Amino acid sequence: MKNILTSALNKATQLTREQNLAEATRVLMRALTPHGAGPATPQPAAHAEPHPPTFRVRRPLGETLELLRHAGLPGLDQSGAPLITLRKAPKIDVPPGAAYLARSHVGPAGARDYKVYAPSSLGNSERPLIVMLHGCTQNPDDFAVGSRMNALAEEHGFLVAYPAQSTKANQMGCWNWFNPGDQTREKGEPSLIAGVTRAVMAEWRVDESRVYVAGLSAGGAMAATMAATYPELYAAVGIHSGLAHGSAGDVASAFAVMSGKVGPSAARASLSRDSMRTIIFHGAADQKVHPINAENIVAMARRSHAGALSRETREIGSAGGRDYSRTIVTDARGAPQLEYWAIEGLGHAWSGGDPEGSFADRHGPDASREMVRFFLLDAAREE
Template identity: 45%
Template structure:
C-alpha cells in the first residue's frame, strides 16, 4: 500500500506540472481508497537518498511529531528502503491527501442544504458563463430592493465539496445582502474541473490574470456588472478554503476590478505551484511569503478570518495572506480581543495607513476549526459559534470602495 501510494503521489505531481489537474486529483482520490492506478505508471529510477524524503511530511501540524509507528508491513518495508522514514510518514501522508481533496478529518459537512426561503420580490437565479477558458455555472442573488440604482456586488467562492447553494446557506450572505442591499454571485466549480469541486488555486495556470479559472471568475463578475445595475467602485470577492485561496488570487490579479477581498481559512496567492507544494503550504505555510503579484502599487484592502485550531489549512497561512497584501511598509497596527456570548473568543488586528484608514483586518478565532465562522448549520463546514465572518466581511467591504 505505501509503495503504491508514494508512486501515485509522484505521478500526481508530474500530472499537475503538465497541467493535467483533473487526472492528478482523480489519481489522489483513488489513492485514498487504496485503488491501483488505472494504467501502469512508467518505471522510474529511485530518487537519490539525499533528496528522497518529501519535506512536506516532515512535521505533523496536529502533534508536532516527526516519527510514527516503528512497525512496517512488507510493502511498507519496500517503500522505506527507497524513502527513509516512509512507514512512519504513512498516516500523515494519507491525512495530507485527505486535506488536499477536502476530506480532512474533523471537518463536519452538514446535510445537503434545503432551499432558503426568499424575501418577497427577491430572486436566486441559475445562470452560466462561457469564454475561451471554459464555462461555469453560477447563482445570482438579487435582493427585493433592487431597482435601477447601482448596488454593490459580492463574489463568493465556495470551498471543496461545496456548491453555490450550500455556500449561500452556510454563510447566510443572501440574508445579509437583502438587509444591506447587495447583489451576490456564487460561481460554481464542477467535478469535471476538480473531482472534489475545489478551485485549483495551486495550479500556475489558474493563478494569472485572464487565464484559467481567474478569467472565468472575472468573466462572471463582469457579466453580472453588464446585465445588472452594479456600482463598479463596490465590487468585492471572498471565499472559504480553496475558495479563499482563489479570492486571494483574484484580488492580486484584478486590483482594478475588486475593491476589497475576504479570505477565510485560505492561502496567499502563489503559496503553491503544484500538488507537493500545496500539501506543504496547507501543513506549514508557504516556504516563504509570496511577493505581491500586482505591479500597480495598489494594496487591495483585505479581511482575513482563520481559526487557530484549523487542522486542514495551517493558521500561519492567514498571517501570510496579511503579509502578502501589506505590500508596503509603515502600516500601524491595533490589536483587540473579544468574546462571542456562548461562543469563541477572538483576536482582531487592524492595520492602518498613515492617514489612519484601515487597509487590512485579521481575525483569529480561538478554538475554532476549518469552518466558516458564525455560519449556519444549514450549510456545510460552518461554525455557528462565531464571530460572524459574513457580517464582518460585508461591513469591511462597504467601508472600502475602489479609489477613483
C-alpha cells in the same frame, strides 16, 4: 517511510500534470496505507460542529484524504469510485420581492454556472456586489446557506454572486488555486470568475467602485488570486481559512503549504503588487489549512501596501462563545486597510455561520457581517 512518501508525491504530481487524477490518488494511497492493510471503507459521520458533515476513514488515511480533497484528488474505493461525494444543496429561502437566479458564463477558458441573489430592495439605483467563492465539496446554494450572506444582502441592499466550480475541472469541486495555469490574469479560472463578475455587472446596475470578492478555503485562496490578478475589478477581498496567492505550484507543494511547512514563493508573491483592502479570518484550531497561512496573507498584504500603512492596533475580544484577536492596520487617514481575525477554538469552518451549510460553525464572530462592514461601511467612511 519518508523516502516512499516523497517518491509517491513526486509521482502523483507528474500524474496530476498529465490529468490522470485517479492513478495519482492510487499512488498516494498505496504509499500511505500500512503494509497489508486494504483500503479503508468510509462511513458517513453525524453532523458535528465546528467541522461539517464528511466521510471519515481510519487514521492515518483520514487526515491524508482531507489533503487530497483540497488538492483535487479524491480518495478511491476498491472499484475506483471516489470515496467523497459533493454535498447536496440545502433549500434556499427567498423572501417576497427578492430573486435567487441561476446563470451561466462562457469564456475562452471554458464555462461556469453561477447563482445571483438580488434583494427585494434592489430598485434602480446602483448597488454593491460581493462575489462569493465556495470551498471544496461545496456549491453556491450550500455556501449561501452556510455564510448567511443572502440575509445580509437583504438587510443592506447589495447583490451577491456565487460562481460554481465544475466537477469536470476538479472532481471535488475545489477551485484549482494550486495550479499555475489558474493563477494568472486572463487565463484559466481567474478569467472565468472575472467573466462571471462582469456578467453580473452587465445584467444589473452595479456600482463599479464597490465590487468585492470573498471565499472560504480553496475559495479563499482563489479570492486572494483574484485580488492579485484583477485589482482594478475588486475594491476589497475577504479570505476565510484560505491561502496566499501563489502559495503552491503543484499538488506536492499544496500539501506542504496547507500543513504550514512552507510559505508563498517569492516569484509568485511578486505578482501581488497593487494594494487592496483585505480582511482575513482563520481558526486557530484549523487542522486542514494551518493558521500560518493567514500570517502569510497578512505579510503579503503589508508588502503590497508598501509605505501606505500608518498605524496598527490589536484588540482581544469574545463573540458567539469564542475568543478572538483582531489586528487592524490603517492608512494615514485612519481608514482600515487590513484586518486579521484569529479565532480561538475554530476549526476549518466559516465563523458565525449557519450549520445547515457545510463548513460553517455557528459559534464565534459573524465573519459575513464583519466582511460586509469592512467592505461597505468602512469603505463609505473613507470617502
